[in-house]
Amino acid sequence: MKKHKWMVENGTFAVLEGNQSVIKGYMVVEDDRITYIGEQKPQIEEPIEIIDGTHLLFLPGLVNTHGHAAMSLLRGYGDDLALQVWLQEKMWPMEAKMKAEDIYWGASLSVVEMLKGGTTAFVDMYDHMDQVASIVDQSGMRGVLMRGVIGLCPPEEQRQKLNEAIAFAKAWHGKADGRITSMMSPHAPYTCPPELIEMFVQASEDLDLPLHTHMSETKAEVQQNVDDYGLRPVAHLERLGVFSRPTLLAHAVHLTDEEIDILAKHNVAISHNPGSNLKLASGVARVPELLKAGVTVSLGTDGPASNNNLDMFEEMRLAALIHKGVSGDPTAVPASEALRMGTEYGAKSAFLNEVGRLEVGMKADMIALNTDQAHFLPHTDFISHVVYSASAKDVEHVWVDGKQLVKNGECLTVDEERIRREAQRTFERLTAQ
Numbered sequence: 445m446k447k448h449k450w451m452v453e454n455g456t457f458a459v460l461e462g463n464q465s466v467i468k469g470y471m472v473v474e475d476d477r478i479t480y481i482g483e484q485k486p487q488i489e490e491p492i493e494i495i496d497g498t499h500l501l502f503l504p505g506l507v508n509t510h511g512h513a514a515m516s517l518l519r520g521y522g523d524d525l526a527l528q529v530w531l532q533e534k535m536w537p538m539e540a541k542m543k544a545e546d547i548y549w550g551a552s553l554s555v556v557e558m559l560k561g562g563t564t565a566f567v568d569m570y571d572h573m574d575q576v577a578s579i580v581d582q583s584g585m586r587g588v589l590m591r592g593v594i595g596l597c598p599p600e601e602q603r604q605k606l607n608e609a610i611a612f613a614k615a616w617h618g619k620a621d622g623r624i625t626s627m628m629s630p631h632a633p634y635t636c637p638p639e640l641i642e643m644f645v646q647a648s649e650d651l652d653l654p655l656h657t658h659m660s661e662t663k664a665e666v667q668q669n670v671d672d673y674g675l676r677p678v679a680h681l682e683r684l685g686v687f688s689r690p691t692l693l694a695h696a697v698h699l700t701d702e703e704i705d706i707l708a709k710h711n712v713a714i715s716h717n718p719g720s721n722l723k724l725a726s727g728v729a730r731v732p733e734l735l736k737a738g739v740t741v742s743l744g745t746d747g748p749a750s751n752n753n754l755d756m757f758e759e760m761r762l763a764a765l766i767h768k769g770v771s772g773d774p775t776a777v778p779a780s781e782a783l784r785m786g787t788e789y790g791a792k793s794a795f796l797n798e799v800g801r802l803e804v805g806m807k808a809d810m811i812a813l814n815t816d817q818a819h820f821l822p823h824t825d826f827i828s829h830v831v832y833s834a835s836a837k838d839v840e841h842v843w844v845d846g847k848q849l850v851k852n853g854e855c856l857t858v859d860e861e862r863i864r865r866e867a868q869r870t871f872e873r874l875t876a877q
């Protein structure tokens with residue numbers, strides 16, 4: 445088959461390589477991969493498709509490392525509550541009513557929002573994941589998808605849910621041309637008994653998949669863990685064998701120095717969710733200390749009901765701002781580090797080896813922002829502008845695996861209008877019951 449080969453001319457590319465943050469020049473993409481980035485125009489024999497990059501800043505696609513996409517249906521439903529009240533009194537009763545089709549429209553709504561906002565890959569933990577996989581497959585996006593399991597139910601039911609999680613991973617890991625991968629995901633130490641978590645560790649080993657769970661999101665949760673098991677969550681999960689497997693933890697807000705050392709020792713990745721943590725008043729994670737200890741810290745929005753959008757630019761900006769504010773140190777989480785958290789460290793946290801950087805040989809998962817706008821001037825430090833000034837609305841084009849999914853701000857692979865209409869209808873049906 446003939447290769448699909450194209451080139452960007454006169455573009456600006458955020459390579460974040462050594463002390464070079466951007467390259468101005470040319471990029472060539474062949475099929476799903478970047479084959480050239482440089483200042484010099486490459487020698488090309490045959491005529492190829494050319495994109496004028498004069499007003500475009502290219503970044504690696506943003507990687508959202510924690511969320512529950514279908515919760516877009518619950519956006520604005522139960523704001524301004526603490527986590528446990530929000531979950532138990534608002535989210536879980538509504539989620540109990542959600543059917544497969546509802547999940548499809550909720551996840552689709554999030555896929556539209558994420559794609560148009562420059563997110564090319566996302567980690568998603570929920571129920572009815574076949575539906576999420578289906579829209580990810582259709583849209584051309586990349587998804588790390590897993591059936592999350594809440595084990596506050598009798599053992600037979602827990603086992604049945606675990607089996608669903610295993611069946612989903614077996615059915616979808618590596619599918620959609622490799623764009624869908626999976627992990628094993630017990631929801632949290634406070635919703636899963638130790639025996640169930642151990643079964644997940646076993647399944648993660650059997651299927652050779654990483655683990656993903658929520659951990660230490662609130663102070664109350666940590667205290668409950670100590671009361672129930674005599675250990676803080678990190679030691680508890682370590683004892684259950686979780687960290688013997690590649691692991692991604694969402695939140696990890698409340699950590700002691702000793703816990704940070706344990707996470708660093710086991711190479712555990714963290715999905716930092718500043719927007720969600722602020723909104724649910726969960727606290728502020730110790731991100732500068734984690735980064736200093738060598739822990740991979742990435743960014744997640746969490747579900748759209750606790751954020752309440754899926755704008756990863758906002759998460760990068762929050763990550764860069766909050767830790768300065770809290771520590772009183774303006775050098776905490778500099779712009780380049782925040783951008784890496786949203787891209788390179790995101791890919792690493794999601795166990796995606798071939799994305800997260802604009803580099804020859806990498807998959808062409810990338811986005812282009814329109815820099816011909818007032819808030820991008822003067823054209824000086826583009827990395828600073830991306831983190832401190834940009835937003836999802838600046839995204840003009842999006843590619844995954846070298847295929848264009850958003851062009852001039854419009855979705856090419858999914859029917860946005862229909863998705864918006866069906867999502868609204870789904871919410872009305874759910875609340876009318």
Ligand SMILES: N[C@@H](CCSC[C@H]1O[C@@H](n2cnc3c(=O)[nH]cnc32)[C@H](O)[C@@H]1O)C(=O)O
Pocket residue numbers: 512527531535536539569570571591592593594595605631632658661720746747750
């Ligand atoms: N319903 C499934 C479990 C779904 S996993 C995803 C769960 O995470 C919940 N969730 C969303 N955001 C957060 C958060 O910040 N902390 C903890 N749980 C959350 C969400 O409401 C949902 O119930 C079962 O039958 O076992």
Ligand SMILES: [Zn+2]
Pocket residue numbers: 510511512658694746747
């Ligand atoms: Zn979550």
